[in-house]
Amino acid sequence: MTMILRFLSRSVLVCTLLLFLHSTYCSANDNITYRLKWLRNVSVVGALYAEHNQLFSKAGLNVTVKPGGPERDAIRELELGRADFGVASADQVLRARAKGAPIVVIAQLFQINPLQWIYRPEKLQLGSLADLKEKVIGVTFGGNDESIMRTLLAEGNLDSSQVRLFSVRYDYTPFYRKRVQLWPVYRNAQGPIITAQLAQEGEKTAYFNPADFGVKFVANSVVTHVRTLKEKPELVQRFLGVLLSGWQQALDPENEKAVLSLLQHYEPNIPQTIQQEQLRITRTLIQPDPTVAIGRIDHAGWDQTQEIMVSQKLLPHTFALQEILKPQKSL
Amino acid sequence: MAQGATTTAESMSLICEKLTFTYPAKEAPILAQVSFQLITPGFHSFFGPSGAGKTTLAKIITGELHDYTGQLITNGLDRILYSHNKERLPGWSSVDHHLSKVITPSLLPEKDKLVDLFGLADCVNARFDQLSMGQQNRVNLIRYLLQDCDLLIMDESLANVDELTRETIILSLKEMFPARYFIYISHNAREVAKFCDSILVFQGSNQVHAPRMLQGCNVRTNTERNSAELDAVLLEIMNAA
Amino acid sequence: MLLKRILQFFLLYALFIGCLLLLKYSLQLSDYVIPGPVGMLQTLTTKYRSYGLATLNTMSIAVIGQVVSVILAFTLGIIGRQSTWLGSFIKVAAYNIQAYPIVALAPILFILLGDGFLTRLLIAAMICYFPLLLSVLGIMSKPVTDIEHFYRATGRMRWQLEVKIRTFENLNQLTTVIAGSATLAMAGTIVGEFIAANAGIGYTIRIALYQSDLAKILIALFFIGITIAIYQAMLELLGIAIRRAWTGK
Known part of the structure; x- marks a missing residue:
């Protein structure tokens, strides 16, 4: 009798644990966290636009956009499972890869370093x-x-x-x-x-x-975990598609009024005329040439960034960038 | 010889008339209708159980406590000091060093004399906290005795001192400071009866009557001891307390 | 005592690193999130000289800052002990200054004094002085009646004597607080360097943070910890020596 009871209680325990793990896994699938590099301002206006206009939810994604800051490191959060996507500068990405961090770049936000x-x-x-x-x-x-x-x-x-x-x-x-x-x-x-x-x-x-x-040093890019890209390529595609669409719409002069009102919401102390100028400059940095798609990964820029870092002993050696840079088909 | 000897001791007196005092947080007065007179220098005493108001009265006399009713006249007693048995000397140097610093240089021979009389010759080079409690009280008393004062209130200043030494000290004080007023606060009925000139006897904290002034034996050096007189005073004290 | 302090620190540091490594290997984290032992050792061998010197630089500021804050705390504590208008004004001012976060004041100091020695020193002293001031104010405001009574009654009390009596009677507490404030002085200097300086271990940590290099930060923490342990032990020994000389015990 005691044996049966013990067996039953253990079975219940194991089942509860499995159910818990399953529910956690499911919720991880449904909920996506996107960690920005900095606070909510013009440099992340594409993500803000997508969030505000519910572009993510319309695409069936439950995305939480979290602001960054000096003490936030999106790459660490990806590795610790606290974020699914994030923004990191090229030097951050290269340093992290040099130390074995399993992250990949799926899009490059700034074509010109701000x-x-x-x-x-x-x-x-x-x-x-x-x-x-x-x-x-x-x-x-x-x-x-x-x-x-x-x-x-x-x-x-x-x-x-x-x-x-x-x-x-x-x-x-x-x-x-x-x-x-x-x-x-x-x-x-x-x-x-x-x-x-x-x-x-x-x-x-x-x-x-x-x-x-002639000195190109790549700035902010969108990163994710190698595992996420491998196991959920469709999710990565969907997320990035929506995010870049958010950028596209935010930089479209036709939407300027709505974007400026969004920026006023987050930075009410900055006069709108200045925010207008901020937005104008951001357009030229994200998409300097209309023939270049938003989010394009500039391989030459990454090459030069890597060379600069190696020459200044900030990296031990160069890497095969194709292992790090994973542009998505939609781009 | 002693401090205050140059002033006319006869012109000095302490007169207390219907003095009443209540501590701010209390309802009942600790002192009620206290009246007494000290009109001659010498050894006088406040006697009574703890909490009866002896120390309170001492503090009123020194001016530490105010807001009493009644009258307190310190006629000619300009310099009044209050010493008690809880006092300490600073611990950073020897007792002798501290004593020398608070005594007028002309009185240093007096200090040495008192140190010998009080049986402290062997320990004056020690620090205060290295002394026994009795030694500490004696050292403290010496520094007060050698201050310029007309009235010295000694609140249990000879506590923890053996009886024989206490007797020697009290008799020496009477000899050395004949023009000075002393109020000796003690719980030792026999001692105050024997050595004090007048004794203000306090009742317990729930006293019904005001303290009573009694006459003591006022024994001095070479005075003939009369045990019957002492017993009578003792009996009177017991009745009054 | 010195050896004991160093051993205690080594034990604590080893435990801390052990926990980090346990986390690293159990969660299979990369060296970017938590560096491995080889990475830490490499950083130690390449950086020990520059980090050691940076820590000594910080330490020297912390020591001067602590001396300044002890003097400041005693000065304010002695003036503020009196129940006069000035005493109460000083108490209020001291409490108000402490209420402002140092990170908010630092940019003002930076504008006024630049990013050099003085700014670091001032920030270190400001962080260190308040607990000292509280202790000194508490000690200096509390009469030692059983000693002071005689001096007051006989008109011999001077402020110097009053301060001396209260200091002597609370020597144990004061030496403990001063030794303890060494940590605050060091922390204050590091904060100052982090916000507004071009030298010292705080500045080095800032650079390491920019480079997301946790190994460098861990090595910096090691140097900070060992320096504080030694400095504190030396202060405690000094406290014991002063107590022996003054109290004869």
Whole structure:
């Protein structure tokens, strides 16, 4: 009798456990978490548009869009199973792959890196890289702007002793006070704000874009777990299709009014005229050429990003990028 | 010789008339209608059980407590000090060092004399917390005795001191400080009866009557001891308490 | 005591790393999420010199910051002990300053003082001083009546004597609080470096965070932990020496 009871109780326990695992697995199938790289602003407007207009649910997907931040790392969350898709910069992806993280890139959001340097053209002429000599240049030490700037200096045959690299923080005062001549900003997000502030003081601004000098460093891309791509390719296709459609619609000038009202909702302190400018610039960074599809993976850009990182010892060696870059058929 | 000896001791007196005091949080007064007079220098005593109001009255006399009713006249007693047996000296140097720092240099020989009389010669180089409780009380008393004061209230200042030494100390004080007023607060009925000039006897905390002033034997050095007189005073104290 | 502290730290660190590795291998996580032992060892061998120097740099600021905060806490504690208008004003000001998060004040300090030594020092001192101030205020505001009575009654009490008595009577508590505040001084300096500096182990951690390199962060934590353990043990030994010299025990 005791044996039977023990057997029954164990069976119930095992069944409960199996049911629990099954329900967890099912809910994981239905619910998708998409972790952004940064807070909800113009740089993620495509995802915001898709979320706000219920494009995901219309496609039968239950997607939760979660904002990112300095302490959020989408790649870690993918590996820990807390997110299904995420946004990560190319350097993050390459570093993670170098350490065995099983992630793949399924789309590249920015075709032109928004990370550029703002400067005052009346005080500074930047016709060639050699013009950077003896300038005070802001960089985030350890950030990818440092890697980009060091590459630019190397390309211009300058060593770091010929310029003064200034450690950049959250606050732009050193640039406003003209202690620093070139300051790194996200061209589409902070750029219009600073430009407007300096315009009020009668100062003109310009942007130093590394791509203009032949240095391409890929920015934000959409990533997922290798397992997700392998086991649920259809889900990946559907998700990405909706996300990129969200971007397409958000950048369409016909939808500008609705998009601006969405941006006002998340950043009410930024004047709409500035948000309009932010959106205009974002269009040129996401889709600089109408013949290029949104989300296209720029292999040449990835190659160069990888080379830069290897040359600066941020990566031990180069990788076969076809293992990492997995563009989807719909693109 | 003693402090206060230059002033006219006869002109000094402590007069208390119908003094009543109630602690702020209490309803019943701890002191009610207390009246007494001390008109001669010497050893006087407050005697009674714990909680009867002896320390409260001492603190009123020193000015630590106010808001009483009735009258308290400290006629000529300008410098009043209150010492008690819970006091400590700082522990960072020896007892002798502390005593020397709080005594006028001209009185240093007096200090040495008192140290000998109080049986502390062997321990003055120790720190305060290394002394026994009786030694600590004696050291504390010495520093008060050598201050410029007209009235010194000694609240159980000789607690934990053996009887023989206590007797020696009290008799020495009478000799060395004849012009000074002392109020000796003690629970030892025999001691106050024997050595004090007048004794204010307090009743218990639920006292019905105001404290009564009695006459003590006021024994001094070389005074002939009269045990019958002492027994009579003791009996009177017991009746009054 | 020094050896005991170091051993205790090694034990704690080993437990911490052990737990991380257990998590890594049980969940089959990559070296990107949790680095493996080989990766950690490699980082240690390549970075021990620069991280060691960065930690010493931070430590030197923390020590100066702690000294400044001890002086500040004692000054404010001594003035604030009195139940006067000034005393109450100082108490309110001290509590208010503490109410502002340091990360909110740091950018202002950064604008005013730049991103160098002074900013780090000030942030370290500000984080470290409050618990010290609370202790000093508590100690200095509480009379030691059984000692102070005589000096007050005889008119001999001076503020210096009052402070000396209260310090002596609470020496154990004060030395414990000061030794304990070493950790806060170090944490304050690291926060300062993280927000507004170009040197020190906090700045190094910031760079490692940008590079998502957990191995570097773990090595930095090792250096921070071992330095704090040694510094705290040395402060405790100093406290014992002071107590022996002053109390004779």
